[in-house]
Amino acid sequence: MRAWGWPALLLAAALGWAVARADEPPGENRDLDLIPKAAQTPQAAAPEAPAPAGTTRKLYLENAFTQSWTRDGLLVPLPPPRPSAWQERLLLDVRDEWRVGSNVGLTYSGRLNLRAEDGLDFPSHQNVTNDLREAYASWEPFERTFVDAGRINLKSGVALGFNPTDFFKTRAVVEPLSVDPVVLREDRLGTLMARVQRIWAGGSFTAAYAPEVASISPIYNDSNLHSFDPMFDRTNAQDRFLLKGSVDLGSSLSPELLAYHDNGRTRWGLNLTESVGQSVVAYAEWSGGRRSSLMDEALSFGRASGTLPAGAPSVLPSDSRQHFRNELAAGASYTPSETKITFNLEYHFNEAAFSGRDWNNWFLAGTGTRRGSPVAGQLWYIRGYAADQQEPVGRNSIFLRADWVDAFVPKLELTGFVDTDVVDGSARLQVTADYYLSDHWTIGGLVLAELGARRSDFGSLAQGGSVLAKVARYF
Amino acid sequence: MNWLTRIVFSALALFAADAALAQTAQEIVAATDRVRNPDQPFRSVLTLTEYVGGKERDHDVLAVYSKVDPTSGQFRNLVQYLEPARDAGKRVLLDGHSLWFFDPDSKVSVRISPQQRLIGQAAVGDILTVNLSIDYTASMVGVEAIDDAARKSRQCWHLELKAANDLATYSRVEYWVEQGSFYPVKGKFYSDSGRLLKIVYFRNFSQRLGSIRPVEQIIIDAVDTSLATTAAFGESAFRDVPEGWFQRDYLPRLQIK
Numbered sequence: 001m002r003a004w005g006w007p008a009l010l011l012a013a014a015l016g017w018a019v020a021r022a023d024e025p026p027g028e029n030r031d032l033d034l035i036p037k038a039a040q041t042p043q044a045a046a047p048e049a050p051a052p053a054g055t056t057r058k059l060y061l062e063n064a065f066t067q068s069w070t071r072d073g074l075l076v077p078l079p080p081p082r083p084s085a086w087q088e089r090l091l092l093d094v095r096d097e098w099r100v101g102s103n104v105g106l107t108y109s110g111r112l113n114l115r116a117e118d119g120l121d122f123p124s125h126q127n128v129t130n131d132l133r134e135a136y137a138s139w140e141p142f143e144r145t146f147v148d149a150g151r152i153n154l155k156s157g158v159a160l161g162f163n164p165t166d167f168f169k170t171r172a173v174v175e176p177l178s179v180d181p182v183v184l185r186e187d188r189l190g191t192l193m194a195r196v197q198r199i200w201a202g203g204s205f206t207a208a209y210a211p212e213v214a215s216i217s218p219i220y221n222d223s224n225l226h227s228f229d230p231m232f233d234r235t236n237a238q239d240r241f242l243l244k245g246s247v248d249l250g251s252s253l254s255p256e257l258l259a260y261h262d263n264g265r266t267r268w269g270l271n272l273t274e275s276v277g278q279s280v281v282a283y284a285e286w287s288g289g290r291r292s293s294l295m296d297e298a299l300s301f302g303r304a305s306g307t308l309p310a311g312a313p314s315v316l317p318s319d320s321r322q323h324f325r326n327e328l329a330a331g332a333s334y335t336p337s338e339t340k341i342t343f344n345l346e347y348h349f350n351e352a353a354f355s356g357r358d359w360n361n362w363f364l365a366g367t368g369t370r371r372g373s374p375v376a377g378q379l380w381y382i383r384g385y386a387a388d389q390q391e392p393v394g395r396n397s398i399f400l401r402a403d404w405v406d407a408f409v410p411k412l413e414l415t416g417f418v419d420t421d422v423v424d425g426s427a428r429l430q431v432t433a434d435y436y437l438s439d440h441w442t443i444g445g446l447v448l449a450e451l452g453a454r455r456s457d458f459g460s461l462a463q464g465g466s467v468l469a470k471v472a473r474y475f
Numbered sequence: 476m477n478w479l480t481r482i483v484f485s486a487l488a489l490f491a492a493d494a495a496l497a498q499t500a501q502e503i504v505a506a507t508d509r510v511r512n513p514d515q516p517f518r519s520v521l522t523l524t525e526y527v528g529g530k531e532r533d534h535d536v537l538a539v540y541s542k543v544d545p546t547s548g549q550f551r552n553l554v555q556y557l558e559p560a561r562d563a564g565k566r567v568l569l570d571g572h573s574l575w576f577f578d579p580d581s582k583v584s585v586r587i588s589p590q591q592r593l594i595g596q597a598a599v600g601d602i603l604t605v606n607l608s609i610d611y612t613a614s615m616v617g618v619e620a621i622d623d624a625a626r627k628s629r630q631c632w633h634l635e636l637k638a639a640n641d642l643a644t645y646s647r648v649e650y651w652v653e654q655g656s657f658y659p660v661k662g663k664f665y666s667d668s669g670r671l672l673k674i675v676y677f678r679n680f681s682q683r684l685g686s687i688r689p690v691e692q693i694i695i696d697a698v699d700t701s702l703a704t705t706a707a708f709g710e711s712a713f714r715d716v717p718e719g720w721f722q723r724d725y726l727p728r729l730q731i732k
Contacts, residue, residue, distance in 0.1 A: 028651075028661070029622045031674050034695045036526040039705050042624075042679035042691055056564040056579060056730075095564070095579060099730070144719040146728065155583045186580045199725050201718035246724060254573060254586070254723070273586040275573070278644055281586050335590040337666045338698050342591050410527045410702075439533070439559035474560040 056097040059475040064089045064177050068466035075454050076366030078462040079377045081223065087117035089177070103141070109134035109153070111187075113175070117222065125227045131174050132230045134190045144199045151230065153190035154208055156244065156258060157285050157329075158271045161399030161419060162348040162392060164287035164327030165269035167242060167260040168210070169390040171234040175222060177468060178446060180417060180430055182401075184390070191235040203247040210240040218305045219381075219388045238262055244269075258287070265290055265322075279337055284330040290322045294352045294393070298385035299378070308378065315375050316361045316382075325351040331399070340405040348397045353386070354457075355395050356423045363455050394457045396422040411436045426452020426459045442472045500613035500634050504650065506657040508606040511677075512550065513684040516542035516716045520557070520709040521602065528701045535559065541604040542716045547571060549610065549642070551721050552603040555729060566729055569603050570721045571642065577726035584723045589644045601644070601673065601694055602706050610643040611636035613650070621651055623660050624678035624693060629653045631660055645672070659689060663697075671697040684711050 066087045095109040111131040116122050136150025157163030161181050172188040193210035217233035244258040258269030267289030274282045291297070296318050302308035331346030354362065362379055369376045386393045401417035416431040429451055434444040446468045452459025498506075523535045536558040541550050554567040564579040576591075577584045616633040623629050629651075636648035649663040662675040674697050677689035696702035719725060 028619070029626075031661075031695070032622060032624070032626060032676075034674065034700050034703065035624065035676065035693055036529040036531075036703050038529060038531050039524070039526055039693060039703060042707075058560070058563055058579065060561070105730075144717065144725070144728075153582050155581070157583070158586065160585075182581065185583060197724070199719045199722050199728070201722070204722050204724035206724070246722075248722070252571070252573065275586070275588065275641075277588075277641055279588050279590045281588050283586065333588065333591075335588050337590050338670060338672065342587075410532060436533075436561075439561070442561065472561075 056095070058093070058095045060093050060472050061475075062089075062091050062093065062470055062472040064091070064468055064470040066177070066466055066468045069464050070462050071464045073454070074462060075363055075460060076379055077369060077371035077373075077376050079372050079380055081119060083463050084118040084120070084222065087115060087222075090114040103139060105138040107134055107136050107138065107150075109190075115175075120223060126223070126225060128227050129175075129225050130228050131187075131189065133188065136190075146195075146197045146199075148195040148197070149193075151190040151192050151235075152195060152208075153188065154193065154195065154206075154242065155185060156256070156269070156271065158256075158273050158283040159285045159329035159331060159346055159348075160344050160401055161331075161346050161417070162327075162329045162350070162397075163285060163390075164329060164350075165256075165258050165271055165285055166390075167258075167262075167267065167269075167287075168235070168240070171219075171388050173388075173390060174220075174231075175225070177470075178430065178432065179428065179448060180401075180415065180432065181399075189231060189235055191240070192232055193240075201248070203245060205245040206243070208240075208242040210236055210242075212236060212239045216301075216305050218307045219384055260287075260289075267291070276332070279335050280332055282332040284328070286326065286328045288324060288326045291325050291352055292320060292322050293318060293325075294350070294354070294386055294389075294391060295358065295382050296320045297352070298382040301385060302378075302381050307381065312374070312378065315365050315378050316358070327351065329399075340407075342403045344399070344401040346399040348392055348399055350392050350395055353391065353395045354393050359394075359423065359457070363460070392419075394421040394423060398422060407433075421452075421457040424452060424456035424459075426450075426456035428458050440474050442474070443470070444472075445469045500615045500632075501608060503632055503634060503652055503657065504611065504613045504636065505606075505608040507650075507652050507659050508608050510657050510686070510688060511659060512541070512604055512606060513686065513688075513713070514543070515684075515713050516540070517684055517711060518714045518716075519684075519711040522707045522709055523602065524705045524707070526703045526705075533559075535562065537602075539604070540714070540716050540720070542721075543606075544571065547609065549606055550604040553716070553720060553726075553729060554603070566726045567603075568721065568723060568726055573723070575723040575726060577723075579727070582727065584726050586723075601675075605644075607636060607648070607650070610638065610640055611648060612639045616649075618654070619651070621661060624676040629658075629660050630655075673697055679707070683708060684713065 068083060068085055070083055092112045098106045100106060110133055113129045115127060120126060132151060134151050134153050136148050136152045139147045154168050155166055157166040163169065168191050173184050174187060174189060176184055176187045191210045192213060193208050195208040197206045213236045214233040216237040240262040242260050244256060246256040252275045254273045256271040260267045267287050269287040272284045276282055295316060299314055303310050328349040329346050331344060333342055333344045335342045366376055366379045383393055398420045404414045407414040413434045418427050418429045420427040430446060430448045432446040434442055436442050449465040450458040450461045450463060454460060518540045521537045521539050524531060525533045538555045538557055540553040544551050552569040556562040556565040566577040568575040574587050574589055575584045576587045613634050613636050616635050619633045620628050620630050631651040631653050634650040634652065636650055638646050645664040646667045647665040651661040653660055658680060659677040663671060664673040666672050674695040676693040679691040680687050681690045683690055691705060691707040694704045694706060
């Protein structure tokens with residue numbers, strides 16, 4: 001062996017030792033012990049074949065019982081009737097889509113309710129109500145060009161707690177079991193409309209026209225709902241137009257522009273979202289246009305629908321002139337990488353809503369009035385109108401929502417939100433628990449509390465809170 | 476081990492190192508991507524089975540459409556839930572930076588982050604089709620023999636992958652790829668803070684979409700090791716997907732057919 005041979009051999013031998021050691025990583029194979037015994041056998045490879053037709057059908061039966069508690073000694077007394085103390089509801093919820101030929105589809109979505117509650121006669125026609133959420137036909141005359149006609153739930157917006165660009169949300173929510181804004185978007189009526197949509201690789205464009213087919217009607221409450229009535233008076237009491245388009249700019253920013261017209265006024269809208277790393281999505285939703293204050297709009301609607309006398313003066317100082325007013329929801333979602341919780345934090349601004357001065361005037365005008373007096377009636381009508389329109393009454397609020405999958409124990413999902421009025425610090429708090437017993441059975445409940453001083457946004461409400469227990473069977 | 480064995484072992488090690496140099500770490504990851512994923516658009520049915528404390532707890536069935544974006548080289552995915560009944564009809568779109576979730580109940584598409592849990596233990600980013608060589612920069616750690624999911628020893632390249640862009644779901648990945656076959660054997664996925672989050676084993680190599688590919692993954696939650704998920708590809712077929720389908724406004728229109 002040449003002079004350099006032995007050192008090379010020694011080096012190779014040393015390398016051999018090193019490789020031999022590295023070749024048997026002691027820790028790596030211990031990971032195999034973490035594979036569940038039940039999963040140790042591979043699933044049989046399925047044959048290569050066409051995928052099955054996807055179902056979009058969802059059918060479930062749910063029973064929910066709600067117990068509420070009311071406050072005494074309100075600064076501004078609530079006009080009769082008193083809110084019901086309990087409600088029992090059995091509902092059958094159906095959503096289905098059918099294909100009729102290669103380019104025509106039909107969609108139906110509705111909920112049949114059997115209900116009994118404190119203060120509601122039994123038996124009566126109001127024990128049975130049907131919510132016709134959607135019923136429409138879709139036609140695709142050209143590839144990715146769609147024409148839809150019928151009752152359609154056309155929704156817009158990227159925020160969770162408040163959606164300024166969701167122009168068809170007004171008056172559409174019917175008897176929700178939860179006040180979670182995410183759930184409110186599910187329990188609402190669509191609008192009778194014709195819609196054209198074109199989707200291409202670089203974006204999409206939508207145009208919708210909703211005709212006036214019914215007269216304006218008073219605000220509904222749970223004691224005057226119709227049994228089997230599509231209630232177009234809620235959704236189609238005026239002509240409405242919407243144009244919206246989204247553009248793929250090739251970046252992570254996803255802008256959507258909207259223009260909406262009704263009643264001689266036009267509102268503009270913008271939705272923006274942006275991913276920030278792997279855990280955060282930031283978003284903003286804005287709309288703006290000329291409109292009156294929420295207070296003035298409420299009184300005008302009350303007079304037009306006959307709820308308030310035609311010549312009834314406002315009991316509050318109000319400015320009936322129209323100004324350009326903004327609505328904004330801006331926030332972010334955050335999912336920590338080592339958890340199964342997603343947080344959404346949002347700031348909400350509704351320029352047409354109550355300022356601090358408006359709140360002072362509201363309490364000043366109503367304090368000391370009698371229950372059932374016209375003054376108290378008008379004051380509460382304004383707040384009822386805001387709820388019917390799905391608008392916050394307070395001008396500035398902070399909204400925090402959390403969704404926790406497998407909370408504490410597997411299969412338990414906790415959802416909670418707190419909506420805080422920035423001016424007075426009062427808040428609406430709700431926590432929902434759903435436990436998935438199986439693929440078909442879910443049990444759950446929720447607790448709702450309206451928190452705050454008597455002289456505050458949420459603290460002045462007649463209902464102090466409620467609890468709900470439910471069981472659902474999915475088919 | 477006698478001296479002759481050591482010499483033979485050393486020679487083999489040098490040979491292996493030389494082979495590794497000939498094949499860069501990035502090329503190995505790209506070759507493994509080609510084993511995992513076909514180069515044509517396809518659809519598959521994916522069954523996710525969750526295990527808690529060793530017992531089967533739940534399962535989800537998803538239909539998945541996947542297609543490479545010619546600009547980025549990365550896959551775009553469209554997903555529709557088929558089971559369980561309470562989730563049927565929900566849809567997810569992953570297109571580059573954008574991940575959108577559509578719930579037919581609310582009829583709204585919501586933008587979500589890749590870390591958001593939609594399917595049991597697995598984050599969305601875990602189960603969708605991705606080319607790791609696009610989102611990660613690979614380097615060679617060494618050559619090791621490790622056991623695969625069936626406890627069979629495999630001679631592997633041990634690679635370290637670091638996130639190359641902000642589309643990567645994880646900050647760092649350890650990746651074991653069998654020499655010669657380029658079969659992925661195992662992956663370990665880490666958070667930004669360096670914490671081990673998931674351990675993934677690839678197994679059940681079978682004929683799928685024109686080649687032998689891993690049909691099943693076992694995803695072990697390294698934070699809570701009592702949790703695990705298997706993701707098994709079922710029925711699969713090549714199918715072209717129009718570009719317009721990868722728009723969020725198409726999600727409500729998606730029909731699995």
